Amino acid sequence: EGSLTVAELAKKLGREPSEIIKKLFMLGVMATINQDLDKDAIELICSDYGVEVEEKVTIDETNFETIEIVDAPEDLTERPPVVTIMGHVDHGKTTLLDAIRHSKVTEQEAGGITQHIGAYQVTVNGKKITFLDTPGHEAFTTMRARGAQVTDIVILVVAADDGVMPQTVEAINHAKAANVPIIVAINKMDKPEANPDRVMQELMEYNLVPEEWGGDTIFCKLSAKTKDGIDQLLEMILLVSEMEELKANPNRRAIGTVIEAKLDKGRGPVATLLVQAGTLKIGDPIVVGTTYGRVRAMVNDSGRRVKEAGPSMPVEITGLHDVPQAGDRFMVFEDEKKARQIGEARAQRQLQEQRSVKTRVSLDDLFEQI
Numbered sequence: 467e468g469s470l471t472v473a474e475l476a477k478k479l480g481r482e483p484s485e486i487i488k489k490l491f492m493l494g495v496m497a498t499i500n501q502d503l504d505k506d507a508i509e510l511i512c513s514d515y516g517v518e519v520e521e522k523v524t525i526d527e528t529n530f531e532t533i534e535i536v537d538a539p540e541d542l543t544e545r546p547p548v549v550t551i552m553g554h555v556d557h558g559k560t561t562l563l564d565a566i567r568h569s570k571v572t573e574q575e576a577g578g579i580t581q582h583i584g585a586y587q588v589t590v591n592g593k594k595i596t597f598l599d600t601p602g603h604e605a606f607t608t609m610r611a612r613g614a615q616v617t618d619i620v621i622l623v624v625a626a627d628d629g630v631m632p633q634t635v636e637a638i639n640h641a642k643a644a645n646v647p648i649i650v651a652i653n654k655m656d657k658p659e660a661n662p663d664r665v666m667q668e669l670m671e672y673n674l675v676p677e678e679w680g681g682d683t684i685f686c687k688l689s690a691k692t693k694d695g696i697d698q699l700l701e702m703i704l705l706v707s708e709m710e711e712l713k714a715n716p717n718r719r720a721i722g723t724v725i726e727a728k729l730d731k732g733r734g735p736v737a738t739l740l741v742q743a744g745t746l747k748i749g750d751p752i753v754v755g756t757t758y759g760r761v762r763a764m765v766n767d768s769g770r771r772v773k774e775a776g777p778s779m780p781v782e783i784t785g786l787h788d789v790p791q792a793g794d795r796f797m798v799f800e801d802e803k804k805a806r807q808i809g810e811a812r813a814q815r816q817l818q819e820q821r822s823v824k825t826r827v828s829l830d831d832l833f834e835q836i
């Protein structure tokens with residue numbers, strides 16, 4: 467806090483209040499012993515005594531999730547949109563991304579079901595777009611919610627032959643909760659049973675009204691299989707992201723979110739991170755969730771080693787002491803010592819929280835038995 471009374475300031479400086487009052491008088495300020503002094507007056511007196519005023523740090527760095535990133539407008543530059551593909555199981559999300567990326571992820575999936583969040587970056591008309599692929603199976607609600615939280619745009623995939631299904635509705639709710647714009651992709655238009663009008667009608671119930679019907683939701687009819695309509699979808703993504711004016715400061719210590727993490731036999735803990743601001747570099751001291759370390763190696767979505775990752779870029783890193791959790795936040799610190807301190811403090815806090823939950827549970831158990 468910026469204010470102190472004359473008496474409080476005198477005590478802090480180890481002087482008599484009368485001396486302070488005299489000094490203030492010499493400086494042209496009339497003051498009484500219980501008078502509140504403003505920041506300028508305090509600084510003036512302190513500098514007269516040769517004491518440097520240290521601003522109290524009010525930001526709790528162990529709680530870095532809550533730190534608001536404030537950058538000067540001139541430090542901000544355009545960043546790629548983060549686009550999350552959501553929708554009901556088997557409606558063609560991964561196939562759509564395969565078509566966009568010219569990849570064959572679907573073929574490698576067990577039972578043709580996506581079970582994790584995939585993160586990829588593609589370049590369209592010289593502009594990068596980051597895509598997150600989410601699972602549609604009902605068991606993976608948390609992953610969908612997480613995807614919606616880190617995204618700028620949601621692509622809602624609805625199969626034209628199947629229509630709106632439970633996880634379609636769930637995806638809409640996640641997007642709305644995260645306040646993220648939705649682009650609807652009506653997929654499987656190549657199928658003879660395709661009925662896009664039915665899909666559009668069903669979605670009206672959720673306030674997603676196509677522009678051609680007087681609403682303001684962008685609908686793209688396409689086929690991930692034949693690739694018809696995919697170019698238009700990409701154009702729409704670029705259009706919407708332009709309107710969103712997505713920006714970040716690449717010249718700050720990186721901050722972002724864990725997309726997924728695992729323990730690799732050879733490489734140790736491996737985490738896929740989405741950089742949201744700043745630039746992540748090899749060697750950076752980093753705190754991720756409740757663990758920490760130093761970025762040892764970074765690999766991009768096509769398995770190539772990279773030295774740095776800027777805003778909106780997904781990268782896989784090694785060099786952490788432990789495996790973090792998907793959804794954890796990460797932040798780079800000035801040195802390894804600091805990263806360790808913060809990481810350990812966060813781990814400690816989590817342990818205490820877990821213990822207090824356990825105690826509560828066992829007390830409840832106890833009362834139940836009585």
Ligand code: GTP
Pocket residue numbers: 553554555556557558559560561562572578579580581600601602603653654655656657688689690691692
């Ligand atoms: P989950 O990730 O498990 O939710 O599924 P998904 O939405 O990723 O669906 P996926 O891409 O795995 O496709 C499911 C099935 O639909 C596969 O057999 C695809 O070949 C098929 N499919 C996807 N898109 C199209 C399309 O445009 N036309 C046709 N005919 N089939 C498609």
Ligand code: MG
Pocket residue numbers: 559560561579580599600601602
């Ligand atoms: Mg999939």
